[in-house]
Amino acid sequence: MCDTAIQDLYAEEFANCFGCGRNNQHGLQLKSHWQGDECICRHTPKSHYTGGVPGFLYGGMIASLIDCHGAATAAAAKSRESGEPISRFVTASLNVDFVKPTPIGIELEIRGKATEIKNRKVTVALQLFAGETLCATGKMILVQLKN
Numbered sequence: 001m002c003d004t005a006i007q008d009l010y011a012e013e014f015a016n017c018f019g020c021g022r023n024n025q026h027g028l029q030l031k032s033h034w035q036g037d038e039c040i041c042r043h044t045p046k047s048h049y050t051g052g053v054p055g056f057l058y059g060g061m062i063a064s065l066i067d068c069h070g071a072a073t074a075a076a077a078k079s080r081e082s083g084e085p086i087s088r089f090v091t092a093s094l095n096v097d098f099v100k101p102t103p104i105g106i107e108l109e110i111r112g113k114a115t116e117i118k119n120r121k122v123t124v125a126l127q128l129f130a131g132e133t134l135c136a137t138g139k140m141i142l143v144q145l146k147n
């Protein structure tokens, strides 16, 4: 696994996101790492991000985890393909399927893979696991910011 998180390679002006900005002291500060042929993020949400039933995670938080990790996955995949440094991608499209209720209180693992890289556009498929249980999947289209 690469030691440096992808989010720690974002340019200063793009490092303020609530979900993944290292400069956002009130945010989640998610960290994603390339491992093998996919990108991995691990995060344990705080208990107040509960959904309608105590003990289970709010769906908006699930979407946020998938969203920010998807952006990192796109940046890493594009960088590996082009040989260029990590650049910033923004979400153009985000589709989430909630497969099973997601428990709060255990570490979640989000796995991302780029399924297509076409110029500035990267399509990413994501899976969110609680232990061995697949709780949510995502499909995203991300677009590389212009210089």
Ligand SMILES: CCCCCCCCCCCCCCCC(=O)SCCNC(=O)CCNC(=O)[C@H](O)C(C)(C)COP(=O)(O)OP(=O)(O)OC[C@H]1O[C@@H](n2cnc3c(N)ncnc32)[C@H](O)[C@@H]1OP(=O)(O)O
Pocket: 014, 017, 067, 068, 071, 088, 089, 090, 091, 092, 093, 118, 119, 120, 121, 141, 143, 145, 146
């Ligand atoms: C001074 C600097 C200022 C910088 C400027 C501010 C930037 C701010 C940075 C934020 C950094 C944090 C990001 C955090 C991660 C988020 O959470 S991002 C927040 C949610 N997302 C947004 O707010 C994005 C809002 N949307 C947009 O800004 C623009 O629509 C986009 C996504 C940048 C695309 O616009 P564009 O750069 O003009 O690119 P465009 O040529 O339209 O599309 C490129 C390709 O993507 C495809 N595409 C675009 N949208 C879609 C879509 N919805 N579905 C399918 N395909 C699509 C196009 O068809 C095209 O494909 P090809 O024709 O090449 O095959």
